[in-house]
Amino acid sequence: MKVHAYPEFVSERDDGSLDGPWEVREGTTSRGGASCDLTNRILEVPLGSGDLERLVRAHELMHVRVSPSSISYREVHDVSLRSLECAEELRVNTLLARIGFTTELLKDGSERSAGSRVASEGDWGEALRFLLAVIGTGGEREYLAGVRKVQPTWVGGLRALKKRALAVLSEMSTNALGDTSSDEEGLPLGYGASVVIARIVDAAAMAMVPVGPEALRQFRRSLEPGGRRAPSGRFAELRWEVPEGFERRERLLARRRHRPAVSGTVMRYPSRLLTDDARRAFASKRSGAGGIIIIDQSGSMDINAEYLERLLVRAPNALIIGYSHKPGDRGGVCNAWVLATRGVVVASPHAGNIGNGVDGPVLRWALAQRVRGEPIIWVTDGQVTDSNDHPCAQLSEECARLVRHNGISMVRTLEGAHFALTCHRPFVTSEFGRVGRKLDEIKDSGGS
Numbered sequence: 001m002k003v004h005a006y007p008e009f010v011s012e013r014d015d016g017s018l019d020g021p022w023e024v025r026e027g028t029t030s031r032g033g034a035s036c037d038l039t040n041r042i043l044e045v046p047l048g049s050g051d052l053e054r055l056v057r058a059h060e061l062m063h064v065r066v067s068p069s070s071i072s073y074r075e076v077h078d079v080s081l082r083s084l085e086c087a088e089e090l091r092v093n094t095l096l097a098r099i100g101f102t103t104e105l106l107k108d109g110s111e112r113s114a115g116s117r118v119a120s121e122g123d124w125g126e127a128l129r130f131l132l133a134v135i136g137t138g139g140e141r142e143y144l145a146g147v148r149k150v151q152p153t154w155v156g157g158l159r160a161l162k163k164r165a166l167a168v169l170s171e172m173s174t175n176a177l178g179d180t181s182s183d184e185e186g187l188p189l190g191y192g193a194s195v196v197i198a199r200i201v202d203a204a205a206m207a208m209v210p211v212g213p214e215a216l217r218q219f220r221r222s223l224e225p226g227g228r229r230a231p232s233g234r235f236a237e238l239r240w241e242v243p244e245g246f247e248r249r250e251r252l253l254a255r256r257r258h259r260p261a262v263s264g265t266v267m268r269y270p271s272r273l274l275t276d277d278a279r280r281a282f283a284s285k286r287s288g289a290g291g292i293i294i295i296d297q298s299g300s301m302d303i304n305a306e307y308l309e310r311l312l313v314r315a316p317n318a319l320i321i322g323y324s325h326k327p328g329d330r331g332g333v334c335n336a337w338v339l340a341t342r343g344v345v346v347a348s349p350h351a352g353n354i355g356n357g358v359d360g361p362v363l364r365w366a367l368a369q370r371v372r373g374e375p376i377i378w379v380t381d382g383q384v385t386d387s388n389d390h391p392c393a394q395l396s397e398e399c400a401r402l403v404r405h406n407g408i409s410m411v412r413t414l415e416g417a418h419f420a421l422t423c424h425r426p427f428v429t430s431e432f433g434r435v436g437r438k439l440d441e442i443k444d445s446g447g448s
Contacts, residue, residue, distance in 0.1 A: 002047040003048070003057075005024050005045055005047065006024075007041075007061060008021065008022055013066075013180040013188075014181045014182075014188075015180050017069040018038065018064060018069055020041060022042070022043055023040075023041065023043070024043050025042065025043070026044070026046070027045050027046050027056075029046050029056050030108045030110075031108050031110055034046060034057075034060050036061075038063065038064070038067060038069045039069060039070050043061075043064065045060050045061075055096075055101055055102065055105050056106070058096055059106065062095055062096055063088075065178070066092065066095065066178045066180060066190055066191070067092070067188070067191070068191055078199070078330070078332065079195060079202060080198070080202055080330075082126075082129055083129055083132075083197075083199075083205075084195065086129040086130065086132040086201070087132055087194040087195070087197040087198040087201065088191070088194045090135050090136070090165060090169070090194075091177065091190070091191075091194045091197075093106065093136050094136065094169050095174065095178050098177075099174070103136050104138045106134075106137035107137055107138035107142065108139070109142075111134060111139035111143040111146065114143060114146060115130075115142070115143040115146025115147040115149075115150075116147070118147065119147045119150035124205060125206075127147060127151075128157075128201050128204050128205050130143065131143065132161075132165060132201060135165065135166070144158065151209075154209055156210060157209055157219055160210075160216065160219055160220045161200070161201060161204055164223040164224070165197045165201075168197055169193060177193055178190050200223055203222065203223075203229055203328060204222070204223060204230075206328065206330070206387065207222060207229065207231060207388065208230065208231050210230065215230075218231075229327060229328045229389075229390075230388065231390035232386045232387045233386055233394070234395075235358055235360045235361050236325050236357045237331065237361065238323075238335065238358055238361045238362060239331055239333070239335050240336050241334035241350060243337065243346045260272060260276070260282070261280055263282055264282030265282075268282065269281045269282075290319070290342070291315045291318045291374050291375045291377065292319045292320075292366045292375070292376045292377070293320045293321070293376075293379065293417050294321055294322075294323070294362060294363065294376070294379065295320065295339070295379045295414070296323065296324070296356065296378070296379060296380040296381070297324040297350070297352030297353075298325075298353070298354065298355055298356045298357075303322060303339060303414075308320065308340050308345050309345075310414075310418055311340070311418060311421075314418055314421045315421050317342050318340065318421075319338070319340070319341050319366075320339040321336060321337065321338055321339060321362070321366070322336070322339050322350055323335055323336040323337070323359075323362045324352035324355060324356065324357070325353055325355045325356060325357025325387060325389075327354060327357065327388050327389035328389075329387075335353060336358060336362055354389070355385060355388075356383065356384060357388075357389060358387075359395070360399055360402065363378065363399060363403075364402065367402070367406055375409060375420070375421065375426075376408045376409065377408070377409045377411060377417045378403070378408055378409065379412070379413065380410060380432065380435075381432065382396075382410065382432030382434060382435035383433040384396045384399050384434055384435055393434070396435050396437075396438050397438045399438075400435050400442055401438075403435065403439065404439060404443075407425075407426040409423070412432075
């Protein structure tokens with residue numbers, strides 16, 4: 001026997017966003033077989049009279065009752081849409097359970113295979129997000145079993161996320177959780193719980209899978225309000241800032257195009273046969289007084305016009321770049337910028353963002369810009385960190401190998417960079433934190 005669904009009866013919300021007629025289409029109880037298009041007012045639900053059909057209808061009608069009529073990345077700019085979608089599924093299922101529906105019936109038999117597939121693909125972020133969508137349903141246990149079969153070390157982290165998400169919801173009454181009054185962004189107030197949970201899962205997705213008791217404790221702490229983000233074990237992607245304006249500088253240091261040499265094809269300085277003990281009477285061409293200077297601005301490094309002027313005196317054609325990543329940022333904040341390039345200086349030097357986070361990518365970028373073996377100088381303390389600003393031995397070794405294999409000079413200060421430009425071979429002036437220790441290990445092992 002078919003039943004009828006009337007979303008108009010439940011769409012009288014405090015924000016008035018869903019008033020008007022609806023189109024109802026017949027759907028199924030399979031995952032993806034029922035949906036609620038809040039923007040176009042189209043409801044697709046099973047119309048059978050069984051307990052599962054009734055529950056699926058109730059789930060979609062709860063979306064009609066409490067979910068935002070439209071949501072975009074622009075409206076919640078710091079959260080991924082996938083996390084918002086899955087967190088909203090959890091809020092809706094929680095509301096259904098609180099008003100007496102048996103949400104354990106919500107499953108279609110695909111959950112175990114879904115867990116195995118996500119784990120096989122190594123998609124830790126999706127494993128976390130999909131878990132939100134099945135918490136409290138009959139598919140939760142099956143999903144975790146599928147994950148455990150392929151990636152048993154993931155289960156501890158998944159359970160930690162579940163505990164934290166349920167704690168967020170437990171702090172809100174049913175009325176508050178389903179409140180459809182508009183907030184400052186024009187979204188239902190109750191939807192704020194989904195936004196909070198989505199932010200938590202986004203941060204968790206950027207972390208490494210916690211393996212072992214200590215890593216799991218650190219992961220749990222990262223989920224708490226104000227908790228430090230857990231290690232990610234990878235660099236962030238470079239995100240360049242477009243400079244607002246450059247100022248051209250006169251080339252204050254006059255440099256000869258040639259320099260004396262003991263051999264060559266042209267005897268340019270014959271008088272040196274008498275005055276120079278090395279008899280450097282021939283000429284060799286100088287480089288273009290360039291170079292690439294990479295400045296780690298994660299700490300207290302203050303870049304001002306005077307420093308840039310001094311560097312450009314020594315290397316008027318230099319490319320000078322700074323970098324610093326905001327820990328945990330997902331791409332909204334620039335983490336690399338040009339300070340000077342081939343004779344011009346940025347009008348307002350950029351300040352740092354607290355963390356490192358992109359040491360390896362910025363070194364690789366600089367190597368790609370290198371012209372005819374020009375010197376590359378890295379101003380740093382050697383304390384490489386991941387995208388969440390945690391130390392990482394693997395990333396430190398990656399940077400050490402880039403330094404060793406490509407003849408990158410390391411200095412601690414801008415004054416050191418000024419001096420390094422006069423040298424004709426790569427050097428490291430002193431110990432350089434974790435990168436320095438990795439350089440020693442590579443040297444001792446004869447690593448390539």
